[in-house]
Amino acid sequence: MADHMKLDGDWPALTWPLPLKEALAQQTGESLAQTARLLLIDDWKNERDKDKLIGGLLPVLADYAAESTRLWDEERWALIRRLVKNKGLIADPPESGPIAYYLAERGIAFPGEINGKKSLVMPAELVERFAKLEDLSGTPxxxxxxxxxxxxxxxxxxxxxxxxxxxxxxxxxxxxxxxxxxxxxxxxxxxxxxxxxxxxxxxxxxxxxxxxxxxxxxxxxxxxxxxxxxxxxxxxxxxxxxGEYEYVERTKAHQELAGFLAREYAVDKDEADTIAEICADTFKNGKSMSAAFEILQFEFSIEDAQTVEEVGDLLARLNNGTRSWVLKGHRPDELNIVMGGGIPSNVLAMPQRSHQADVISIQTGRKIGRNDPCPCGSGKKFKKCCGAVGD
The missing domain is CATH 1.10.10 (Arc Repressor Mutant, subunit A)
Structure with a gap:
């Protein structure tokens, strides 16, 4: 992503209404060439001379930017509708960083200060062009x-x-x-x-x-x-x-762990929820329960035996109830049902890799040893059943 500006520092002063030429003049030659590449303006995507780029982009950028909306989703469409309705100005834009980078890279709108207030500003020529988009009042x-x-x-x-x-x-x-x-x-x-x-x-x-x-x-x-x-x-x-932005599947086990952390360590509920999510992601990536415990140990310095046992039980339930990527979206605790449908027992074999997911007993919260009875109920040792190592 080309850096049009550092949004974590001072925002440049802009005028409003903002002429497109003025907006482009504040960009570097490389960022203007990036705009040409992203909008598929092939005649100018390899040009490096800034003055030539500005001259070449001025008469065509608005049309190419309008054409790019054929790839957009409802969130970006609503944002354009709002900019057009407000004549090209949104003061204090939400989540200004990612939104501003995306729009600025394409020459559509730019972050800056209007009368000392952080704003998102669309050049006047683009306001006029986007206002002509078909079905702008609705959603195509x-x-x-x-x-x-x-x-x-x-x-x-x-x-x-x-x-x-x-x-x-x-x-x-x-x-x-x-x-x-x-x-x-x-x-x-x-x-x-x-x-x-x-x-x-x-x-x-x-x-x-x-x-x-x-x-x-x-x-x-x-x-x-x-x-x-x-x-x-x-x-x-x-x-x-x-598929909703920042969706998290908060299972019962997830909520239990988050509730325990909030209650026992007096952390904010949102922070506790985030830590529980990180632990779940650890299991999704196929890592062991000890890896998740290390995360909690780093955050809270868990020391006494009773707390270790309670945390271990909570992590065991989270592990067993989390849909795992290494298991193609299955939860470990539902694989017995899947296997009962005819899936060979060695389907749980973990290909050799740097870190292998532990299988946790839901009853005891302890890792199942390779010589322990297999939890699927076959009567075989774990290493001879679900824990069999594939060739």
């Missing part, structure tokens, strides 16, 4: 479709952690009943949304990943090694819910 069908694709993608990655582009496309088509020909390429929409404030990223191999996944390629390898374990299927409604 394409914008609604884009919103659904983005939320479904975020929901899928919330539960699965990673998906290859081909798998993601197949699932989006199955969920929406649409084909790639029904509108803009869905991956153009997803790429553009990532630059706004999406909850996912992707790499050069087109592997899409939830932002909290620590090692996307390693996670994919582990999932692929578990060929006998199907992805846990979710309804469209569940995925749309999980």
């Amino acid at each position: 069908a394409q914008v609604k479709r884009n919103t659904e694709h983005i939320k479904l993608t975020q929901g899928l990655l919330y539960y699965y952690g990673v998906l290859e582009e081909s798998e993601l496309e197949a699932r989006l088509i199955a969920l929406t009943g649409e084909t790639p020909e029904d509108g803009p390429n869905m991956f153009e929409v997803l790429v553009d949304a990532r630059d706004f404030r999406a909850m996912y990223d992707f790499d050069e191999d087109a592997l899409y990943a939830n932002l909290d996944v620590e090692e996307p390629q390693e996670l994919l390898r582990i999932q692929q090694a578990r060929k006998e374990l199907p992805y846990r299927e979710f309804t469209k409604a569940e995925l749309l819910k999980a």
Whole structure:
């Protein structure tokens, strides 16, 4: 992302109404070339001379910016409607950092100070052009479709952690009943949304990943090694819910841990909730209960035996009740049901990796040793059953 300005420092003084030429003059040559690349203004994307870039962008930028809205979701559409309604000015914009970066990179609106007040300002020429957008007073069908694709993608990655582009496309088509020909390429929409404030990223191999996944390629390898374990299927409604910005699945175990931390250590409820979320993400990434305990130990210096035992029990329930990325969206405590449907018992085998997820006994809160009876009830030792190491 090109740095148009440092939003954590002083904001530049702007005029309002803001002429487009004045707005562009405050940018660097590289940032103007970046704007040309993002808006697909091919004639100017490789130019480096600032004066030439300003001269070239002035007559065309508004039209290209308006065209870029075909990739937008409802949040960005509502923001443009608000800017146009207010004649290009939003004072004290919410979450000004990510929003301002996205819009400034595309030359659409810029963060700055108007009469000493932090504001988001759209150049006058763009206000005029955006006011002519079709259905600006409502929400176009394409914008609604884009919103659904983005939320479904975020929901899928919330539960699965990673998906290859081909798998993601197949699932989006199955969920929406649409084909790639029904509108803009869905991956153009997803790429553009990532630059706004999406909850996912992707790499050069087109592997899409939830932002909290620590090692996307390693996670994919582990999932692929578990060929006998199907992805846990979710309804469209569940995925749309999980696709909401900063969604957290607060299970009963999550709430119990957060409540314990708030009560025993007198921390703010939001802080306790965040720490519980971090512990759940630790389990999602396939790490052990001891890794989650280390997080709590760092925060609260847990020492007495009774508290250690109580925390261990809470973490065991959180581990067993958290949908795991290494288990393709399944919870450890529901795998017995899945296995009862014909999945071979060695589906839980953990491919060799640097950190392996512990299996925790829901009754005792203790890690299951390899020579202990398997919790699935087979009567075999854990190492000979669900804990079998795959080749």
